[in-house]
Amino acid sequence: MKNFFLIFSFLFLLSCSKDDDKNTTSVVTDAGGTVVQSTVLPKKIIVESKYAPSTLIFDYDGKKIKQCVVVGYNKEVYTYDGDNIVRKEVLLTDNTLLNKHEYKYINNKLEYYLAVIYNTPSGNITNKTVFTYNADNSISYVTYRVKYNGDLDPLCNGKLFFLNENLIKHEINDSSSTRTLEYSYDDxxxxFKNILGFDKLLSFEDSDYVSKNNIVEYKSTFKSNYNN
Incomplete structure (x- = not known):
């Protein structure tokens, strides 16, 4: 659907837009026809970029996203179980499957997800990321490479920090380095906050979905773990 860093450049513009053609409204009524909920969902996003302009088209079933098409490039297709997204598939315009995420929940929280990348020079690659929910409202995770025999080989670990329903810091550690991502938000x-299930997706490329507000500033710091 998007590059993780590219999304920063247009989220703020989209949130300020008054163009009704770019949004769709889902109206929920009770048995008597009284409106009990009205939700605005993004329908079309135009990314104006000198290097990679693109148009994103969203399709819904109520508040559930069915797919997002990046015109001329690829599409993401979503599958739900109840109110939770359990699968996301990325396909080229000829329907070649590029990658797939499968999400597993426990107590209505994301327990782990499997990310499969297809047709790499090394064959298909599967990673598994497992989450732990901490008492201080942070979330820790470990990412593993899933070997062909099913064994898990640790790749990296990290921690997500939240404040006022926004992801404010993301720490990523592997054997060679530590990277810290820090975010500031508007009000x-x-x-994407009204798309059902998006706020539970904690994979790196989806991490902007989990926040209530829009990122306006992003800072990355890097530290090598090797001694000079």
């Missing part, structure tokens, strides 16, 4: 609603 406007994230345009």
């Amino acid at each position: 406007k609603n994230n345009p």
Whole structure:
């Protein structure tokens, strides 16, 4: 659907947009026809970029996203179980499957996900990321490479820190380095906040979905773990 870093450049513009053609409204009524909920969902996003302009088209079933098409490039297709997204598949325009995420929940929280990348020079690659929910409202995780025999080989670990329903810091550690990502936000609603299940997706490329507001500033620091 998007590159993780590219999304930063247009989230703020989208949240301020007054163009009704770019949004769709889902209205929920009770048995008597009284409106009990009205939700704005992004329908179309135009990314204006000198190097990679693109148009994203969203399709819904109520508040559930069915797919997002990046016109001329690829599409993401979503599958739900109840209110939770359990699968995301990325396909090229000829329907060649590029990658797939499968999400597993426990107590309505993301327990782990499997990410499969297809047709690499090394064959298909599967990673598994397992989450732990901490008492201080942070979330820790470990990512493993899943070997062909099913064994797990640790790749990296990290920690997500939240404040006021926004992801404010992401620490990533592997054998060679430590990387810290820090985010600042505006006070406007994230345009993806009303898509059912998006706020539970904690994979790196989906991490902007979990925040209530829009990222306006992003800082990355890197530290090598090797001694000079």
